[in-house]
Amino acid sequence: MGALTFDALLRSLKPEARAPDPVYYLHGDEDVLKDEALRALTARAVEAAARDFNVDTRSTADLDAAALRTLVDTPPLLAQTRVVVLRGIEQMRRGSKLRQELLRYLAAPNPTTMLILVQSAGEELDPELARFATAVAVEPLPPERVVRWVAHRAKQVELEMEPEAIALLVETAGPSLGALAQELDKLAAVTAGRTATREDVATLAGVRRGQTMHDLADAALERRAADAARLVEPVLEQAGVTGVRILTALGTAVIGTALARAELDRGTPRGRLTAVLLQHLRLARPFGLGDWGETAARWARWAEGWTSGELAQALRLARDADRALKSTTVRDEAGIVTQLVLQLGVLRREAA
Missing domain, CATH: 1.20.272.10 (Zinc Finger, Delta Prime; domain 3)
Incomplete structure (x- = not known):
């Protein structure tokens, strides 16, 4: 199947683009962006009102071959498509009945199910899965994108930030999107609706000017x-x-x-x-x-x-x-x- 970057995936999910693929395989080292990819895929496949009955998220450690088959073959309820998310895909042992059943399904996927395989950070690409699914490489963002991501995430949590505040937050918290998301949540609670300044970030992180x-x-x-x-x-x-x-x-x-x-x-x-x-x-x-x-x-x-x-x-x-x-x-x-x-x-x- 095809191979996409995170950005290419988002472009492919725009309303005017072609219909989504039946199976996606998310791999790479940026787990926060994998969650964003999951939200984007789910939003494209299932309308918000129907998601309670048509989105299933499971860990492969909790599945056997029969349970997997039931998940992917269940028809959608009052919707055109249902979404099945399998996390921890790297935990499947090669040669196990679960993996063999998954490979059989990938060869002929259910057209009314979007299956999303999620692999944890730090794991090597599984070429067998990549051959049958649309593989999406979700890697850490370059520095300038991290700054833009913080600004975007701040708006999602209804937090206004001065540019100097964003720069200091990235400098002190580092490029990890998970750590930055946690700090943004704290900052939103501390500022309580007002614009966050550099001083707010410094106080939160215990940083004084000239001591970074x-x-x-x-x-x-x-x-x-x-x-x-x-x-x-x-x-x-x-x-x-x-x-x-x-x-x-x-x-x-x-x-x-x-x-x-x-x-x-x-x-x-x-x-x-x-x-x-x-x-x-x-x-x-x-x-x-x-x-x-x-x-x-x-x-x-x-x-x-x-x-x-x-x-x-x-x-x-x-x-x-x-x-x-x-x-x-x-x-x-x-x-x-x-x-x-x-x-x-x-x-x-x-x-x-």
Whole structure:
């Protein structure tokens, strides 16, 4: 069958588009968008007034072959189509009677049933299911789409937000749509109908101006060791921030700076460096970064203050700090992160 992206799926479900397919297979690593895809598919297949009797959601762990057949063969009630959602499709054992029955059904699906197979994040594509169903790859959004998603989700929960508030929320909560949705619900309750400001987000997350993860990374990569060390404790106290998350951000920053330094060393003109780095980001489509244009500009700026040898040392230090933090015998997150940012400053003095 065909293969679609999340965006292509939404376009295919517009009223003027052709009729939906009988079987969809949702896979990929963004479970929040899978739920949005489910809502869109259900809305296209069954009118709102008929959904109570024509939408069934089950876990494959609770089904056997006979129960599956009953679900997919039951005719719709006072509607043209019924929807059956099977979650946790990866839990079906290969060769099981349930899977064999599902494959038999996929070869000749019921035209009055829309079957939606939902696979959990972190699982590999099942080529056998993809061959018989319309496979929809639901992957994490790029940074600029995350910002737009937050604005869209805020409207859904009747929350007005200033642009600065959205930017800070994405920065502090990270790119996880699940975490962002939870924070939006909290923010809607706190603001009680008024427009949410940057200060509202900062208060909710325990963030003060100049004390964000962004500020900490800036200080560390600009070799301002004392400033970076002073920021470790305030950043760690913020909601959802852990030592591992800080080290991940710092390690990513070092890797990006090393890429920028390598481009300079191979002769890339300084005036084109940000554009070249942005091209790398667009090709790799990494998850978890902020705005790619801003990220590329920061890497280019930081690269001016480092040599390739220093960056290799910085990566080894970040790796050692990560190992120490994940050790079962070490609990001092603040101490490990502080030691790392101070060591990055020492590299400069040793080089001098």
